[in-house]
Structures are given as C-alpha cells and as structure tokens.
Amino acid sequence: MEAEAPRSRSISTHLRGALNACRGALALTSRLALDIALPTLCVACREPVDGEGVCASCWAKLSFIAPPFCPRLGIPFVYDPGPDLLSMEAIANPPAYARARAAVRYDDVARTLVHALKYQDRTDLAPAMGRWMARAGHELLGEADVLIPVPLHWRRGWSRRYNQSGALARVIERQTGVKVASEALRRVRPTQQQIGLSRSQRASNVQGAFKVAAERSADIQGRRVILIDDVLTSGATADACARALLRAKAASVDVLVFARVVDSHKAPI
Known part of the structure; x- marks a missing residue:
C-alpha cells in the first residue's frame, strides 16, 4: 500500500x-x-505589424526625449547649456513636484498611441509605452518608494472601464519592482476635460480635485512618490496631484509620463 x-x-x-x-x-x-x-495593425498607419501595435516606420517617427533637457521639467533643449541650468519655464513657474520626465514628445504618432490607449481599449499598447517610460525615468525610479497613477473620477472610470495611467503604472511596476498604490490618491470631484482650456483655466479646473484617502495615508507619508500619467501638457493636473500628496506628507513627488507637450521655442537660461 x-x-x-x-x-x-x-x-x-x-x-x-x-x-x-x-x-x-x-x-x-x-x-x-x-x-x-x-x-x-499599426495603431498609427494601419499597416500590418508583428508585435506591439507600432510598425518600424511609425516607431522611427516617435521623438524620444534624451539629454540635454531641463533637470526640473524634463523639457528638451535644442543645445547643451551645461549642467544644472534650468529652462525659463522652470524658473518663472516652478511646479509643486520636484522633477518631471517623459519618454517622447507629444507629436502625431504619440497622440495616436495615447488616444488609442485612453479611448479605444488598446491596452495592448501599455507594455511598450510603459517600458519606454521606465527607460526615460530610470533616474527617478531608482530613488522611488511608490508609484501613484493619476486617478480618474469614479464616473469617468465607470464609463472608460479602466484607468490608462494605472495600466502604465502596472507595467512600470513589473519592470522595476517599485510598487503601485492605485487607491491612495483619489479624484474627489469630477472635472471637465482639459482639452481646449487655457493654462489658468486648467489650473482652476483641477484645484482641490485630488485628495489622499485617510486610510491610505501610510502609503504616502515619508515616501518618495512618482506620479504616473499618460501626457503632461500644462502640468496643472500633475501639480494639483503633487500638492495633495505633499499635504499628505510625501517626502517628495516626481512625475513620469509617456509624452509631454514641448514648445520648441523654449530655451535654457
């Protein structure tokens, strides 16, 4: 037996x-x-593609951001001004967050990728986009304690069914081991979409819209936080989120996005 x-x-x-x-x-x-x-099919040109939704031709059209750039805002410079020199925007209008980094400029191909991920359920694009973000933000990620995706209001989350920032954060978590605290920061009131608003209108639109949940304050207090989002435009949303996180006693807040809007006329001073 x-x-x-x-x-x-x-x-x-x-x-x-x-x-x-x-x-x-x-x-x-x-x-x-x-x-x-x-x-x-390639999400940008609709040609058949083997892999992650972007053909070689459209991949080559993506404008990846690399040094030299503003050490505070991550805005690329047209020439190398030397170490530690800030952009005019960083000096004139410093944000609440410490540093921002982006993988690519927000151009036509990047816009198509972002809109497909956000509005067309193309979650298959998140792995490639997240890996590019992890590469762009390696300096920040090496010092980070936690990743916080920019939250949607529950009504918008219900209609979209998922948060694109959360999808990108989970990819970066798998790439780096830095944990995601997806419920720590909440959007406590609905806001209108920022598209078409001026800089001042964007800031007013998101003022007071974010709050750290009291029961999740331990995820934030004393921690080095990286805020994750798909696009950085004026920085109003990231700034409002950073202020809420700092009020909750975060040690520091950095920002990592897939794409950022770049004004080619900006220069270092």
Whole structure:
C-alpha cells in the first residue's frame, strides 16, 4: 500500500502536466488562428505589424526625449547649456513636484498611441509605452518608494472601464519592482476635460480635485512618490496631484509620463 501512494501521485502529476501542455498548445493554436484571421495593425498607419501595435516606420517617427533637457521639467533643449541650468519655464513657474520626465514628445504618432490607449481599449499598447517610460525615468525610479497613477473620477472610470495611467503604472511596476498604490490618491470631484482650456483655466479646473484617502495615508507619508500619467501638457493636473500628496506628507513627488507637450521655442537660461 505504501508503494501505491507515490505511484498514484506520480501518475497524477504526469496527467496534470499533460493536461497543462494540451491547454498551452490549444491556447497557442487559438492565438495563431486569431493572428491569421485578424492581423495586428499599426495603431498609427494601419499597416500590418508583428508585435506591439507600432510598425518600424511609425516607431522611427516617435521623438524620444534624451539629454540635454531641463533637470526640473524634463523639457528638451535644442543645445547643451551645461549642467544644472534650468529652462525659463522652470524658473518663472516652478511646479509643486520636484522633477518631471517623459519618454517622447507629444507629436502625431504619440497622440495616436495615447488616444488609442485612453479611448479605444488598446491596452495592448501599455507594455511598450510603459517600458519606454521606465527607460526615460530610470533616474527617478531608482530613488522611488511608490508609484501613484493619476486617478480618474469614479464616473469617468465607470464609463472608460479602466484607468490608462494605472495600466502604465502596472507595467512600470513589473519592470522595476517599485510598487503601485492605485487607491491612495483619489479624484474627489469630477472635472471637465482639459482639452481646449487655457493654462489658468486648467489650473482652476483641477484645484482641490485630488485628495489622499485617510486610510491610505501610510502609503504616502515619508515616501518618495512618482506620479504616473499618460501626457503632461500644462502640468496643472500633475501639480494639483503633487500638492495633495505633499499635504499628505510625501517626502517628495516626481512625475513620469509617456509624452509631454514641448514648445520648441523654449530655451535654457
């Protein structure tokens, strides 16, 4: 009888392994059949593409941000002004957050990627976009304690079904090991979309819209926070979020986004 038990366990183990192998083969076959029937198209130009939704031609059109850039705002410079020199915007209108970094400029291809992720359920784009963000923000991420995605109001979250900033944050979490605290920061009142608003209107629109949940304050207090979002335009939303996090006693707040709007006329001083 004692010999029968190990033999039975061995047979059971082999059967489970064979069943899992069959399931894996069936899933692979199904994916291959789906790829043949519905090939992935480039999100920008609609040409067939193998992989993450961007063809080689459109990938080459993305304008990745690399040094030299403003050490405070991450705005790229047209020439290298030397170490630690700030952009005019950083000096004239310093934000509540310490540093901002972006993977790419917000150009035509980047806009298409962002809109597809945000409005068209193209969550398959998040892994590539998140990896590019992790690369752009490696300096910040090396010092960070927690990632906080910019939250949606619950009504907008209900209509969209997911938060694009949260999807990007989870990719970065897997890439770096820095944990996401997705419920720590909340949008406590609905705001209108920022598109079409002036800088002052954007700031007024999000003033007082964010708050750290009292029961999640331990996720923030004394922690070095990175705020995650898809696009940085005027910085009003990031600034409002940073102020809420700093009121909750965050040690510091940095910002990491996929794309940022860049005014080519800005220069260092």
